[in-house]
Amino acid sequence: MQIVVLLRSVHRGPRSSETLPGLGPCDRAAVLTALALAPAEQIVALTAGPQGDEACLTAAQALGIGRAVRLWDAFIDSQDQHALAAVIAAGVQRLGPDLVLTGHRSADWATGGTGPGVAHILNLPLVTAAVGVRAVERGEASLLEVDQLRGDELISLELDLPALLTVVAAPPRAATPQSAAIEVWDMQDLTLKMMRRSGKPETSVEPAEGRRARQLDGVPILITQLRNAGLLR
Amino acid sequence: MANILVHIELSDRVATPRSLAVLNVARAIASELGATVHALLPCENPPSYERDDTIATLSRHGADKVALVTGPSLVEPPLHATHGEAIAAACNQIKPRLVLFAGSPASDELAARLATQLGANYFPNARVEDGPAARPGRAEAGEPEPGTGGFQLVSEAFRRQYLARSPLRSAGRIVVATIIELAAPRTVAADDAEVVVIHAPSASTPHVRVRGRRPAPSAELACARIVVGGGNGLAPEAAAQLPRAATALGGAYAHSRSLATREQGEPDRQLGLDGLGTEAELYLALGISGSDRHLAGLAPRTAIVAINSDAKAPIFDRAAFAPCADAAQALGELLGELDGER
Numbered sequence: 313m314q315i316v317v318l319l320r321s322v323h324r325g326p327r328s329s330e331t332l333p334g335l336g337p338c339d340r341a342a343v344l345t346a347l348a349l350a351p352a353e354q355i356v357a358l359t360a361g362p363q364g365d366e367a368c369l370t371a372a373q374a375l376g377i378g379r380a381v382r383l384w385d386a387f388i389d390s391q392d393q394h395a396l397a398a399v400i401a402a403g404v405q406r407l408g409p410d411l412v413l414t415g416h417r418s419a420d421w422a423t424g425g426t427g428p429g430v431a432h433i434l435n436l437p438l439v440t441a442a443v444g445v446r447a448v449e450r451g452e453a454s455l456l457e458v459d460q461l462r463g464d465e466l467i468s469l470e471l472d473l474p475a476l477l478t479v480v481a482a483p484p485r486a487a488t489p490q491s492a493a494i495e496v497w498d499m500q501d502l503t504l505k506m507m508r509r510s511g512k513p514e515t516s517v518e519p520a521e522g523r524r525a526r527q528l529d530g531v532p533i534l535i536t537q538l539r540n541a542g543l544l545r
Numbered sequence: 546m547a548n549i550l551v552h553i554e555l556s557d558r559v560a561t562p563r564s565l566a567v568l569n570v571a572r573a574i575a576s577e578l579g580a581t582v583h584a585l586l587p588c589e590n591p592p593s594y595e596r597d598d599t600i601a602t603l604s605r606h607g608a609d610k611v612a613l614v615t616g617p618s619l620v621e622p623p624l625h626a627t628h629g630e631a632i633a634a635a636c637n638q639i640k641p642r643l644v645l646f647a648g649s650p651a652s653d654e655l656a657a658r659l660a661t662q663l664g665a666n667y668f669p670n671a672r673v674e675d676g677p678a679a680r681p682g683r684a685e686a687g688e689p690e691p692g693t694g695g696f697q698l699v700s701e702a703f704r705r706q707y708l709a710r711s712p713l714r715s716a717g718r719i720v721v722a723t724i725i726e727l728a729a730p731r732t733v734a735a736d737d738a739e740v741v742v743i744h745a746p747s748a749s750t751p752h753v754r755v756r757g758r759r760p761a762p763s764a765e766l767a768c769a770r771i772v773v774g775g776g777n778g779l780a781p782e783a784a785a786q787l788p789r790a791a792t793a794l795g796g797a798y799a800h801s802r803s804l805a806t807r808e809q810g811e812p813d814r815q816l817g818l819d820g821l822g823t824e825a826e827l828y829l830a831l832g833i834s835g836s837d838r839h840l841a842g843l844a845p846r847t848a849i850v851a852i853n854s855d856a857k858a859p860i861f862d863r864a865a866f867a868p869c870a871d872a873a874q875a876l877g878e879l880l881g882e883l884d885g886e887r
Contacts, residue, residue: 337822
């Protein structure tokens, strides 16, 4: 099974090019899921980001993924989430996998929008919030059985390949670190021509300062508050 | 802004309270901006028209119109594979400027893909704030012009360190948002909403099939509703009580990286970057400072309770509640309260 794992390096802030070392928990789960489903040589880690945004790929290689690709073009920087999804989708298309995995959300913007966006562009079946994934053979067909987390429930799903899953959790496994050179692709490599859209949405981002938790006078009041809020049953 | 569409999520064929609360939010926005609220009700069979039926309920919670779309594939739980085409068809017919979902695991799947399908701006896990220019007449009074204030979608980003704000009035494109931090739903209108029937395309061969449903394992970190976490501010003997506290709460336990360096943590319980994440609704953070790396393990919808004797700990800027207590003492009291209730 050929798998592409979409990853995102974790940025320190919205205007910071500095990335934190390591993988977000959901991206890490996507990598571990891929390694449980296929041999390392059948898996490619893919990210979109400028030079210096390789932390997620390096971390994926440390867990055992061999091939890693970074997509970037200066054009992307001024574009919105849909353009980014289109570029990633073109990268996925070039690799032609049976399965695309990604973290349920990144550890910075945390929108969880890129995976579903790529699934739409590539017209792939989508399942979000996977916490268990198993490959099964049924006659000639290769299928996946997926446990999807829905609040208090797990939904057992069966889906055809190719497909895209966003992953929340995966069992731990021993790592066999890899260290191949990271490939870099631009829009020419992807033979992708994009029209300039109206750019990014009008969103301001500011530090969340001045917020403090609501002070409570002791644990019994906390329990009452949590019950009133429906957080404790 | 002409139309606002609110997706109604059903649980056992009844509109969820969170969907009704989003209808309340849509009603408030529509009343200020002169828009029409459409409650989109995808369901397998048309609901009955009795006194307290679903359509009357949606009307009383703020819907001007109920957009009813029925079909054999529209069963619970709502998946993109079952509901995606029906929701897109409703958007194509109603042409909303704003599409709202209640923040939920279902909307994570439905809303994100719909946003790409519509070429819309996507704001997940947002709350709606009513800014200074929302009300007519304020501009004349020297207050901000429309587009500089008014209703805003506000969401947290970068591990709760930043707030992203987007004004609704000036949005050039369709906006798709999932809404959290909702008040309890309340009746705000009469039950006279018009019913509009949406014709959805017949479902194609499903590539995703539901095979069953079962309770999620509540003791697993990823699946737990409640997680109790311990950090460096928790004394060793108190840290050893974390599993017992998790059991008493019906949840899972976790720890920070710093607790692991004290050799009191387990590899499969470390929350944060290079560790695990959780989708829990509630995180009891005991002696946790709230480092950037640790908070990366929490979902945007997770409410944090911070208990830490260090009053300057950053966790207090990210938490919803903070009882004044030492972490170990609070853990003891919590266990005492929960044990006393049995």
